[in-house]
Amino acid sequence: MFILAAFTRLPVPVQATLLMSAAMVFFTSMGVFIRLSSQNLHVLEVVFFRNFLAVLLMVPWIMGHGVSALKTDKYGLYGLRAAINLTAMAAGFAAITMIPLAEATALGFTAPLFATIGAVLVLGEVIRVRRVAALAAGFLGMLLVLRPGLESLSLGALLALGNALGISITALVVKKLTATERPEAIVLWMVLLQSPFSLIPALFVWTWPDPMTWLWLFCLAGAGTAGHVCWTRACGLAEITQLQPLEFIKLPLIGVMGFLLFGEEPTVWIWLGGAVIFCSTAYISHREAVLARRSARERKNGG
Template sequence: MMFRSANTASNVSFKAAVCMTIAMAFFATMGIFIRLSSETLHTLEIVFFRNALALVFFFPFIAKNGLAVLNSKRKKLYGARALINVTGMAAGFAALTMIPLAEATALSFTAPLFATFAAAIIFGEIIRIRRIIALMLGFLGMLFILQPGVNEISTGSILAIINAVTIAITVLIVKKLTNTERPEIIVIYMALFQTPLALIPAMFFWKWPDLMTWVWLIALATAGTLGHLFYTKAIQLAEVSQMQPIEFIRLPIVAGLAFFLFGEIPTFWTWVGGAIIFSATAYVTHRESKLSKTS
């Protein structure tokens, strides 16, 4: 019986790891599709189409379950999340068109570090010494990538960091929402609120996509939606702290794709900084998981 239980747990962990790996592969390709779409469209248009096309994916779900499934008393929180997320998405998408994709990916790993700081400021969570050291190491990794004093910090790098900060804040909002809301409803409301918000600024730069750009946009929305579905499944099967190390696979996938498609070669310091940031993030996530179990 004990061996059967151990085998079952092992199978579940393996399935979770596979789901997380697939999710990271989908997320890695998003940067490629954003870069390709940006050859003919403004960033703000890409943000709009990313949300609008994602919303289309959920029409069958809404048709099957009816509009009543969208009833919620937390629409203000959804609205706040959408406004922050659209801002971050615009910054992140713009960054992907300005700096090497591997650098943007490495900087995105700082999001959980910013989330820890935000939780301390907003919710008064206590950050103890070991997590403080991990956070300091994480931001040291960011400095390795940016190399201020050696290189001028680019607009793209600043936008990538802004994106990481907004991700951190939206993660905290989603944590609040998951107390009462179903995961699929949270994702639907994200697209439902963000589509009109993204349309307003996009109209100032409007240009209809050509056929090839439509392909990239549909691929972008598909990769984003499937990535979120596989990610959600992974963290349903296993703890976030267990799955966190797999997220680093995004960096080599992005680096490989960027090299073959755009001839980009990540710097040595991008790898070093990315590894330091990710190690610090994994430790912070692990500590938060342990503390939540003992509290």
């Protein structure tokens, strides 16, 4: 309680930064637990247990706040988020079993690039030369990681990109939900909806986990739930564009974990490409924040 009270007294930007940093640590450790769980279990089952066990882990929260805490009128947004997130989750989990953890993480940094393109195509947002150049640099970084023509483009890499695309869309949906919904409710609705849908394909490849796999599955669910709660709270305190650069924490973390646990040595191309992608997305985030502040000042002055 003392730590929580001290945390709430911190400036809001500091709270958001700490929460986002914690989320990145939890999300990074998920990659390790996915790899360990999938050694003896089909990845479709791992996806199901990640969601189902998360529901069990959140039962104390439900008991403490009551079912009424889940009351909402945003069923459409929750359903959309669950459908897209579940597809992205399955793609991301599968990618982690096929390619090095650092490569999957580096490709995951392309999510903000996809989000920017989506804003242009779907929302009609106008982007200028500097952001176009940043986008081009980001995709150059992606090519450095993939090196098409020099190495065959693997299914795992394509799945990692599909995961990034899905995450970019769900981030926009979550930001919309945080305006009216509690962070814990957003996470709980996600796993409540995703559990039954992920069970259907898992039944076709079903085998019961052994005791050690159960441990990894509970660690996976716990890390995923804690990560989503921290991430959702952070999104409610600050703009996604301000928090996104902190995602680069994942690359050195997963590089160390992959080397120590699985003997994976990230190539120089993964580090270089990941850094280029990060710098481009960080610049895009900075430009969006600057433009948002400028627009707010103009509305204020105009009013």
